[in-house]
Amino acid sequence: MSTERRKPYPFDRIEDKWQKYWDAHQTFHCPNPGEKGFDPKKPKYYVLDMFPYPSGAGLHVGHPEGYTATDILARFKRMCGFNVLHPMGWDAFGLPAEQYAIKTGQHPSVTTAQNIDNFRTQLKRIGFAYDWQREVNTTDPGYFRWTQWIFLQLYNAWFNPASQKAEPITTYTGADPDAVRLAYVAKVAVNWCSALGTVLANEEVVDGRSEVGGHTVERRPMRQWMLRITAFADRLINELDGLDWPESIKLLQRNWIGRSEGAEVHFKVEGTSHSVRVFTTRPDTLFGATYLVLAPEHQLVEEITAPSQRDSVQSYQAACKSKSDLERTDLAKEKSGVPTGAFALNPVNGERVPIWIADYVLTGYGTGAIMAVPAHDTRDHEFAQKFQLPIKQVVQPLGDEPWQGFTGHGTAVHSDFLDGQPTPEAKRQMTDWLEERGTGKGTVQYKLRDWLFSRQRYWGEPFPIVWENGRHHAIHESELPLTPPPMEDFKPTGTPEPPLSKAVEWLKYSETARRETNTMPQWAGSCWYYLRYCDPDNAGRFVSRDAERYWMGANDASPKPGGVDLYVGGTEHAVLHLLYARFWHKVLFDLGHVSTPEPFQRLVNQGIILGEDGQKMSKSRGNVVNPDEVINEFGADAFRCYEMFMGPLEQMKPWNTAGVEGVSRFLARVWRLVMEESQSGEWSRSGSLKDLPLDKAQLKVLHSTIKKVTEDIESLSFNTAISQMMIFVNAFTGAGEKPVGALRTLLQLLNPFAPHLTEELWQIIGTGGCVADQIWPTFDPDALIEDELELIVQINGKLRDKLTVKRDASSQEIESAALASPKAQEWTAGKTIRKVIVVPGKLVNIVV
RNA sequence: GCCGGUGUGGCGAAAUGGCAGACGCAACGGACUUAAAAUCCGUUGGAGAGCAAUCUCCGUGUGGGUUCGAGUCCCACCACCGGUACCA
Numbered sequence: 008m009s010t011e012r013r014k015p016y017p018f019d020r021i022e023d024k025w026q027k028y029w030d031a032h033q034t035f036h037c038p039n040p041g042e043k044g045f046d047p048k049k050p051k052y053y054v055l056d057m058f059p060y061p062s063g064a065g066l067h068v069g070h071p072e073g074y075t076a077t078d079i080l081a082r083f084k085r086m087c088g089f090n091v092l093h094p095m096g097w098d099a100f101g102l103p104a105e106q107y108a109i110k111t112g113q114h115p116s117v118t119t120a121q122n123i124d125n126f127r128t129q130l131k132r133i134g135f136a137y138d139w140q141r142e143v144n145t146t147d148p149g150y151f152r153w154t155q156w157i158f159l160q161l162y163n164a165w166f167n168p169a170s171q172k173a174e175p176i177t178t179y180t181g182a183d184p185d186a187v188r189l190a191y192v193a194k195v196a197v198n199w200c201s202a203l204g205t206v207l208a209n210e211e212v213v214d215g216r217s218e219v220g221g222h223t224v225e226r227r228p229m230r231q232w233m234l235r236i237t238a239f240a241d242r243l244i245n246e247l248d249g250l251d252w253p254e255s256i257k258l259l260q261r262n263w264i265g266r267s268e269g270a271e272v273h274f275k276v277e278g279t280s281h282s283v284r285v286f287t288t289r290p291d292t293l294f295g296a297t298y299l300v301l302a303p304e305h306q307l308v309e310e311i312t313a314p315s316q317r318d319s320v321q322s323y324q325a326a327c328k329s330k331s332d333l334e335r336t337d338l339a340k341e342k343s344g345v346p347t348g349a350f351a352l353n354p355v356n357g358e359r360v361p362i363w364i365a366d367y368v369l370t371g372y373g374t375g376a377i378m379a380v381p382a383h384d385t386r387d388h389e390f391a392q393k394f395q396l397p398i399k400q401v402v403q404p405l406g407d408e409p410w411q412g413f414t415g416h417g418t419a420v421h422s423d424f425l426d427g428q429p430t431p432e433a434k435r436q437m438t439d440w441l442e443e444r445g446t447g448k449g450t451v452q453y454k455l456r457d458w459l460f461s462r463q464r465y466w467g468e469p470f471p472i473v474w475e476n477g478r479h480h481a482i483h484e485s486e487l488p489l490t491p492p493p494m495e496d497f498k499p500t501g502t503p504e505p506p507l508s509k510a511v512e513w514l515k516y517s518e519t520a521r522r523e524t525n526t527m528p529q530w531a532g533s534c535w536y537y538l539r540y541c542d543p544d545n546a547g548r549f550v551s552r553d554a555e556r557y558w559m560g561a562n563d564a565s566p567k568p569g570g571v572d573l574y575v576g577g578t579e580h581a582v583l584h585l586l587y588a589r590f591w592h593k594v595l596f597d598l599g600h601v602s603t604p605e606p607f608q609r610l611v612n613q614g615i616i617l618g619e620d621g622q623k624m625s626k627s628r629g630n631v632v633n634p635d636e637v638i639n640e641f642g643a644d645a646f647r648c649y650e651m652f653m654g655p656l657e658q659m660k661p662w663n664t665a666g667v668e669g670v671s672r673f674l675a676r677v678w679r680l681v682m683e684e685s686q687s688g689e690w691s692r693s694g695s696l697k698d699l700p701l702d703k704a705q706l707k708v709l710h711s712t713i714k715k716v717t718e719d720i721e722s723l724s725f726n727t728a729i730s731q732m733m734i735f736v737n738a739f740t741g742a743g744e745k746p747v748g749a750l751r752t753l754l755q756l757l758n759p760f761a762p763h764l765t766e767e768l769w770q771i772i773g774t775g776g777c778v779a780d781q782i783w784p785t786f787d788p789d790a791l792i793e794d795e796l797e798l799i800v801q802i803n804g805k806l807r808d809k810l811t812v813k814r815d816a817s818s819q820e821i822e823s824a825a826l827a828s829p830k831a832q833e834w835t836a837g838k839t840i841r842k843v844i845v846v847p848g849k850l851v852n853i854v855v
Numbered sequence: 856g857c858c859g860g861u862g863u864g865g866c867g868a869a870a871u872g873g874c875a876g877a878c879g880c881a882a883c884g885g886a887c888u889u890a891a892a893a894u895c896c897g898u899u900g901g902a903g904a905g906c907a908a909u910c911u912c913c914g915u916g917u918g919g920g921u922u923c924g925a926g927u928c929c930c931a932c933c934a935c936c937g938g939u940a941c942c943a
Contacts, residue, residue: 255858255859259858262859265942267943288942369943372942372943379943384943385856386941452942578937581938655868658861659860659861660868663866665880665881668880669878673879726867726869727869727878730869730878732878733879734877737878741896797874801923801924804873804923804924806873806874809874841923849873850874850924852923853923
């Protein structure tokens with residue numbers, strides 16, 4: 008005997024049935040231009056999900072939130088007559104698979120394949136209308152050969168500052184092309200994680216620990232592959248303007264790139280031929296510079312340190328070096344530093360200022376040296392107070408704030424030729440003054456660093472690079488894909504030597520050349536997958552020109568950059584993935600390989616789903632909701648609808664199982680509008696369905712539902728679209744005889760949300776074919792107009808009465824009717840009516 | 856610290872400057888049933904008045920402002936969440 012509770016409608020049977028049907032008929036396959044079945048008359052719509060990393064844990068309820076939103080839009084656009092590209096794939100290279108492999112001894116390709124199968128099965132159970140013929144997998148040699156090919160494009164290109172574009176390296180006329188390539192090798196201080204046996208990008212380090220696993224990370228100089236993303240910093244900022252992205256995400260990217268305008272100022276070191284270059288955003292405060300600070304790692308420290316200070320400088324340097332990044336941030340509050348004993352000369356007034364070293368100056372930003380203006384910089388102020396360095400006012404605040412520690416804009420004072428100038432003007436004048444004398448110049452600095460692109464891992468794309476006589480060169484395109492060697496032992500070596508260095512045979516490219524042993528980071532494959540979906544099986548090009556132009560092109564004659572029409576995913580990719588992908592896309596665009604300057608026209612972030620306790624879902628809290636269990640109990644349609652009904656897509660919101668039940672009840676009511684159950688529990692077409700004309704009230708409900716659902720899907724307000732359909736169902740549930748025509752329309756409107764249920768019911772009461780293939784209904788504005796309107800009557804803005812008037816009543820008629828209403832009489836008795844405001848169709852406000 | 860977001864019933868939430876709380880959950884009452892589940896029909900922001908239908912007052916984080924009218928616009932503040940952090 009089954010303890011399973013009775014299902015409100017037989018979703019288990021029908022969902023499986025329609026999933027098989029869609030698979031067998033390839034209902035959602037959309038051919039490319041030129042292919043059989045392609046309809047060139049239709050406009051295109053490219054709706055994209057952030058593809059998942061197929062982890063061993065399987066899908067969680069966060070994934071299907073965004074996926075359901077895009078699925079509804081894809082199905083809707085399809086019914087509206089678009090050619091819809093709606094694909095799914097796997098971002099399958101990466102650290103977790105490799106670590107799992109090391110733990111279990113199973114090859115990562117095996118576990119990856121298993122995880123992908125599991126994810127695919129789970130996604131299919133939710134009934135997504137993906138074109139599965141376009142599935143991509145970043146670990147497939149047919150895919151990553153093109154990831155490697157794109158790397159070669161980067162390697163063989165440089166950024167021409169004159170054209171502000173990437174160009175083939177052959178247009179570079181300088182002596183050393185290796186110095187300007189977009190992919191280059193550099194010895195840089197990197198985040199080395201010995202526990203993971205790899206270096207990490209800055210973005211992968213959180214609070215001095217690895218984002219994956221939380222292991223400690225130390226800075227080490229190592230030879231690494233870098234991508235010159237900084238060359239594109241300005242374009243990556245400026246070209247955000249044309250994108251339909253949330254402003255908050257644009258801001259996040261702008262802040263990450265961190266552009267600041269300022270000036271470089273040269274300070275001569277007294278008694279030497281050296282000079283210290285500093286970067287400042289406030290050249291107007293140069294007269295207030297009372298000391299200089301170099302980063303402890305600064306190259307000049309060694310040469311300028313006075314003999315008397317040598318010991319203290321060296322021990323301070325050593326102390327800094329041993330501090331991990333974690334400690335450095337922890338100790339951020341307390342300033343520390345030591346004087347070098349050297350002095351510099353302020354170029355603007357010849358004043359002698361001491362040179363210090365301190366770890367609050369970072370080696371990686373600007374010039375690694377600053378001029379300290381303690382009066383008008385919080386950090387310098389703190390430092391100067393601690394070490395009793397002079398504090399000299401040079402800016403007068405406009406208000407009555409104290410000048411000490413004032414960092415805002417004001418008027419220059421005690422600054423000779425700048426006196427009386429407002430800050431922006433003073434900046435300009437000082438920069439000009441410096442440039443005229445050759446002791447400085449206006450410059451721009453960015454927080455963005457070049458992208459550290461190599462990893463010491465096995466489970467990633469090998470570089471298409473070989474080393475010969477200490478120099479690197481690219482292998483030929485025809486040698487791609489370069490597959491990783493089959494290895495039994497792919498454990499980290501425990502040293503910075505990558506695991507591939509153990510593949511002796513594979514390493515040997517020729518008698519004199521050895522292969523590069525680093526691999527690419529996980530970001531590589533996800534930087535261009537949206538392009539591969541356009542033409543996933545192309546063996547001759549990463550994407551055909553025609554397919555790229557069609558799917559990625561701008562819609563009609565709009566001035567927008569074009570690209571993917573809608574991209575939905577989590578905020579966690581706001582900077583990294585979205586910045587990297589834009590960078591690659593711009594390189595491909597400059598080199599003529601793609602037709603648009605930006606990859607993603609419209610971006611929407613789904614909010615995260617919290618556990619039932621309102622806390623972030625996590626295994627340790629035990630509040631994780633498993634989609635499979637929800638689907639087993641309530642069905643995929645209820646799961647989809649609930650995820651959309653919870654609240655606005657972009658908002659963070661807690662899961663509530665009782666809410667799923669409510670949505671499930673709604674779907675069951677739809678089912679019972681069409682079906683009735685016999686004594687023996689068999690479902691059949693309801694006898695109360697009739698071919699009836701609708702009465703006025705029903706017409707109004709029907710057409711306002713069409714209107715609202717259509718508009719709400721366009722604006723991604725799925726929660727209110729579902730509410731409206733509930734109102735429809737509530738209105739028709741009471742009817743004794745049910746008009747079948749109106750129910751057909753409901754099935755069409757509901758289809759993108761609950762595709763299985765609606766297909767099944769369409770088979771019973773529809774007009775043939777699939778609902779998914781029907782044309783989206785349009786509403787009749789006349790059906791929404793009532794003969795009589797109910798207006799509200801306000802006295803001084805407070806609701807006092809209601810009034811029913813003819814639709815075409817004039818303002819005068821409405822006004823006199825309102826004044827005559829008993830309530831208005833009562834409230835205005837004995838008072839002078841000062842004003843009457845009539846808003847036609849809405850209200851009358853009487854002011855007394 | 857800085858940047859961003861959010862504050863509305865018991866809960867998830869709705870509301871082009873115009874009836875605050877649609878829709879759903881939960882709760883309560885009723886119908887059906889031997890009973891329960893399911894289903895269907897109702898009630899449900901708070902306080903007060905009335906036998907009653909109904910009426911009055913209060914109410915969208917706090918305090919001001921604009922307006923005939925503010926959850927919505929403006930100013931100041933508070934709380935929570937997220938991001939970021941010595942970026943000169």
